[in-house]
Amino acid sequence: MFELVRVMSQQGLVRVELAQWRGRLVVVKRLLGFSPEATRRLEREAEVVSKLHHENVVPLLATIDGALVYAYVPGVNLAEVLAEGPLPVTRALKVVRDLLRALEHAHASGVIHCDVKPSNVLIRGERALLTDFGFAKDVALTAITGDQQLLGTPNYMAPEQFQGVRTDHRSDLYGVGALLYHAITGEPPYGSQVLRFLTGDERVVLAPLPSEASWLQPFLDRALTRDPERRFAHATEMLHTLLAVPASA
């Protein structure tokens, strides 16, 4: 049914493949072995993503025998881009605006992504698309508990999510802030000190932004604040704040 072109990634038993299907290139995310946990996760991902229809969210085309079939987004992921170094500020802000539009839609649909990070953002020309809702939380369903421990890097993870308490849509907004910080400075927030920050060490502080981006400091301080109550209230507020800053237009 699928003609494998190449394997794009494999994490545990979940493989992401580029394949030909019905005369087009698609991305197939499938389970290679037996794992009730991973099966449940893929089912959850399919259920969640099929609710989302937005130009900044990678569309799910079908689910076939448990495999998720996504539209192929030609381009690179943001982690690959950032491995080459930081982005010009205007470019970074364009990515973040796209991401906030995707999250605005997801959150309004009752979906919290829970794993906002550069490798889950695909760059196609000028447009950024959010993907990988494998850890997403559907607020209408019972939360999957204990999942956070399985996440890879904690570099973009909000402190409350790391500590396993009251994760909500504002944890995604922290992730956007962390991603923007990385895009501008070339490093994720707190670098090697991130675990100390996440476990509550108040002495760990953010390295300042480069001078050409210093006007974004108040915006990032608010996005990355420890207390979710003091962050932007929702993606729309964060987006509008960004759009209101003249230099980000």
Ligand SMILES: Nc1ncnc2c1ncn2[C@@H]1O[C@H](COP(=O)(O)OP(=O)(O)OP(=O)(O)O)[C@@H](O)[C@H]1O
């Ligand atoms: N629709 C797509 N079009 C193009 N590339 C994609 C697509 N979906 C995924 N990829 C590529 O495959 C990688 C892994 O996909 P995804 O994040 O969905 O899987 P994952 O199992 O969570 O892997 P990881 O832990 O590496 O993020 C992405 O970082 C991206 O480079």
Ligand SMILES: [Mg+2]
């Ligand atoms: Mg991923």
